[in-house]
Amino acid sequence: xxxxxxxxxxxxxxxxxxxxxxxxxxxxxxxxxxxxxxxxxxxxxxxxxxxxxxxxxxxxxxxxxxxxxxxxxxxxxxxxxxxxxxxxxxxxxxxxxxxxxxxxxxxxxxxxxxxx
Amino acid sequence: xxxxxxxxxxxxxxxxxxxxxxxxxxxxxxxxxxxxxxxxxxxxxxxxxxxxxxxxxxxxxxxxxxxxxxxxxxxxxxxxxxxxxxxxxxxxxxxxxxxxxxxxxxxxxxxxxxxxxxxxxxxxxxxxxxxxxxxxxxxxxxxxxxxxxxxxxxxxxxxxxxxxxxxxxxxxxxxxxxxxxxxxxxxxxxxxxxxxxxxxxxxxxxxxxxxxxxxxxxxxxxxxxxxxxxxxxxxxxxxxxxxxxxxxxxxxxxxxxxxxxxxxxxxxxxxxxxxxxxxxxxxxxxxxxxxxxxxxxxxxxxxxxxxxxxxxxxxxxxxxxxxxxxxxxxxxxxxxxxxxxxxxxxxxxxxxxxxxxx
Numbered sequence: 510x511x512x513x514x515x516x517x518x519x520x521x522x523x524x525x526x527x528x529x530x531x532x533x534x535x536x537x538x539x540x541x542x543x544x545x546x547x548x549x550x551x552x553x554x555x556x557x558x559x560x561x562x563x564x565x566x567x568x569x570x571x572x573x574x575x576x577x578x579x580x581x582x583x584x585x586x587x588x589x590x591x592x593x594x595x596x597x598x599x600x601x602x603x604x605x606x607x608x609x610x611x612x613x614x615x616x617x618x619x620x621x622x623x624x625x
Numbered sequence: 626x627x628x629x630x631x632x633x634x635x636x637x638x639x640x641x642x643x644x645x646x647x648x649x650x651x652x653x654x655x656x657x658x659x660x661x662x663x664x665x666x667x668x669x670x671x672x673x674x675x676x677x678x679x680x681x682x683x684x685x686x687x688x689x690x691x692x693x694x695x696x697x698x699x700x701x702x703x704x705x706x707x708x709x710x711x712x713x714x715x716x717x718x719x720x721x722x723x724x725x726x727x728x729x730x731x732x733x734x735x736x737x738x739x740x741x742x743x744x745x746x747x748x749x750x751x752x753x754x755x756x757x758x759x760x761x762x763x764x765x766x767x768x769x770x771x772x773x774x775x776x777x778x779x780x781x782x783x784x785x786x787x788x789x790x791x792x793x794x795x796x797x798x799x800x801x802x803x804x805x806x807x808x809x810x811x812x813x814x815x816x817x818x819x820x821x822x823x824x825x826x827x828x829x830x831x832x833x834x835x836x837x838x839x840x841x842x843x844x845x846x847x848x849x850x851x852x853x854x855x856x857x858x859x860x861x862x863x864x865x866x867x868x869x870x871x872x873x874x875x876x877x878x879x880x881x882x883x884x885x886x887x888x889x890x891x892x893x894x895x896x897x898x899x900x901x902x903x904x905x906x907x908x909x910x911x912x913x914x915x916x917x918x919x920x921x922x923x924x925x926x927x928x929x930x931x932x933x934x935x936x937x938x939x940x941x942x943x944x945x946x947x948x949x950x951x952x953x954x955x956x957x958x959x960x961x962x963x964x965x966x967x968x969x970x971x972x973x974x975x976x977x978x979x980x981x982x983x
């Protein structure tokens with residue numbers, strides 16, 4: 510079908526989910542209650558706002574992920590031709606991994622991979 | 626045996642003879658869309674009942690057994706129940722993002738269906754960069770989870786979403802590396818070419834120990850990526866109530882649930898395609914008689930059989946391993962799986978260059 514299948518699938522997903530939600534909206538009967546809209550935090554009244562700063566640990570993992578993910582994208586074209594190029598491909602990728610691994614070790618040494 | 630390309634061709638010819646080319650194309654698109662929606666719904670129902678039955682079986686109890694024969698229509702009844710429940714939005718939630726998140730989860734799951742080869746010559750889009758497409762689209766799913774968790778104005782949801790973000794993003798790396806090892810051996814990103822390269826043996830057998838290692842890493846990584854136990858920190862029932870979908874109810878919750886189960890199916894289908902030969906039947910060397918019998922089993926049954934075997938494996942994990950803590954989880958990825966998979970790629974490359982596979 511070619512690339513038009515992407516459009517077909519997006520439309521199919523949108524149609525499926527909106528029809529389902531629409532039917533649910535027609536079938537159900539909404540009730541109102543002062544306590545109904547409160548966030549469910551195991552029954553205890555909520556304290557403070559939800560949207561505040563979170564542990565920086567997640568942030569560091571995201572940064573390291575970015576480095577490795579870009580590397581992964583570089584590897585895709587290499588992986589396709591590696592078998593034809595032969596030993597040179599292996600040597601090149603060893604150099605590439607060596608540089609990356611140094612960065613990884615640096616991050617490890619700096620304690621970026623430690624959960625605080 | 627049944628040849629799906631013949632059926633598709635004859636439908637295509639008949640439509641073109643009866644209607645104008647534009648209308649025929651539109652009708653074909655509608656047929657494909659309806660088929661995919663049907664597959665989606667059926668998969669959701671089957672996987673939910675399978676999950677409950679497998680869980681029951683693992684714990685020596687009966688599981689759902691009231692609706693239909695042996696409780697087989699339980700998930701259908703659950704769907705009706707979810708349909709008549711009110712889908713509410715909590716006060717103080719970001720309404721736009723809260724309502725948008727289930728749509729994105731569903732669109733991502735649906736888009737991942739495109740390059741899968743369900744049977745011989747039965748594929749929506751024979752894409753020459755199929756593996757890259759899957760890697761690219763599947764990483765969007767984390768956005769829907771973050772969106773849902775952030776917008777529902779609930780601390781548990783936010784915690785669950787943040788954990789899930791860190792987890793999915795981390796495990797995507799080792800999943801990508803383990804997929805790459807097959808790409809190196811097959812020398813192509815096209816899923817169909819990868820399946821064809823396994824005609825004389827699946828990669829898990831042909832590739833010796835390095836491919837087996839990457840298969841194990843792949844299974845661990847996709848279990849984490851689909852937020853399933855023992856990596857279900859994002860929705861850990863006992864600590865976060867339900868994680869990012871605590872506040873969702875009714876049909877929106879059902880859509881999240883459906884997308885989650887279809888994602889499990891899709892990652893298992895990709896695993897079956899890359900490592901277990903997709904729709905290729907099981908052949909042993911030169912045993913012509915045996916190979917001939919195996920060829921009689923339709924290719925779609927091979928594909929779905931392998932996929933459901935992997936799904937069963939992932940469900941088995943849930944009742945075998947206890948849940949990990951978040952720091953243990955990230956340690957496992959960054960200190961063990963990632964270095965192992967980096968080293969494994971080098972081994973596989975050396976093996977591919979030397980030609981050490983059958």
